[in-house]
Amino acid sequence: MAKGNSHCNDHHGLWTMLSFSLVSLFYFTVCTSAYEHARNTSTAFSLNTQSYELSSLAINSRPEPCPPCFNCQLDAFSCGHYGECSNYDGQCKCPSGWAGIDCLTPQCDSLADGEKRRQREEGKKCECKEGWGGVNCNVCKTDAACANFPLRKQPDVGFADDDDLPISNMTCYKGGDTVIENHQICDVTNRKILDMLPDRPPEVTFSCDKLDGTCQFQFWTAQVESFYCTLGNCTSGIDIGTDYNQTNYQCDDIKCKCVPGRFICGEGGSINIEEFLSTMITGPASFSCQTGHGCKFEEPGLNNLISMFFGDACLDMW
């Protein structure tokens, strides 16, 4: 174990917060819309023509039904990461950092790129801009990465157009309290979880918005997301100790959801904790990190699950 100042983040140089020293400089990430035009009339027309030709050729073979277009108003579809489903067009409005028709595709580049962040390509890892890291590039590593950072929300102005946002040279803050927003990434360290995943290192990303009192949690293996949680009514703080400092996030509310077909969420027809997540994870939840002692994510239902399967008290991270 590393000595001295070794938060789960410091160890990797990754635990970072964007600290905005002037409280008046409110920053807020603009929700990214992921409208995709699911309907394409010319394609629909040619499919129908094809079906017609097929059925006239072989009377007994039915044409393959066209897959239904994505519509999050239908039970068969949903918006990932608790994105909003529009009842106007049945498309998802994704929370910041997520894109794709169902909000399950991470965005890359860097936090500074806001709405212009590119989507991760299918089956690939994110390419982060210089100075940024983490599965989805939202963790700054250097102050230079935060230079000329766009301030997305100003008091009295509200959301501005991305092109004429005021900018400021921020610092990449790697310890202490959350001022406006924070983003962290940790490696999961529970021995038996690691043994189950020899080639697919498990990681956790955790982000909070202080003004909203909300946090988001994601569990990944080899940068593929398994399940995620949204937490509400959160408070956070830092205890300054003589030997170590401890940061705490306490949230009264939490709900979690599987990404269908992923590790522990039905991958290859194996274990699926979806039902468990929706019924047993009810809060309260906490995420705490101690200098030199790593981080812990605790929630009564999740602790039970981890204790049952792995014999550990909670999800440990570094």
Ligand SMILES: *[C@@H]1O[C@H](CO)[C@@H](O)[C@H](O)[C@H]1NC(C)=O
């Ligand atoms: C429909 O798809 C075709 C082929 O991909 C494309 O050329 C055309 O522009 C699309 N039409 C609309 C209305 O999006």
Ligand SMILES: *[C@@H]1O[C@H](CO)[C@@H](O)[C@H](O)[C@H]1NC(C)=O
């Ligand atoms: C940020 O720093 C760079 C170089 O250090 C400087 O050229 C630029 O004017 C600064 N921008 C702001 C908004 O202060």
Ligand SMILES: *[C@@H]1O[C@H](CO)[C@@H](O)[C@H](O)[C@H]1NC(C)=O
């Ligand atoms: C916070 O708590 C209130 C009262 O229990 C509840 O109505 C609200 O939904 C909670 N907020 C979130 C984001 O969970």
Ligand SMILES: *[C@@H]1O[C@H](CO)[C@@H](O)[C@H](O)[C@H]1NC(C)=O
């Ligand atoms: C704890 O935080 C204080 C204030 O930010 C800092 O000066 C100190 O170095 C930190 N201690 C450790 C062990 O990281």
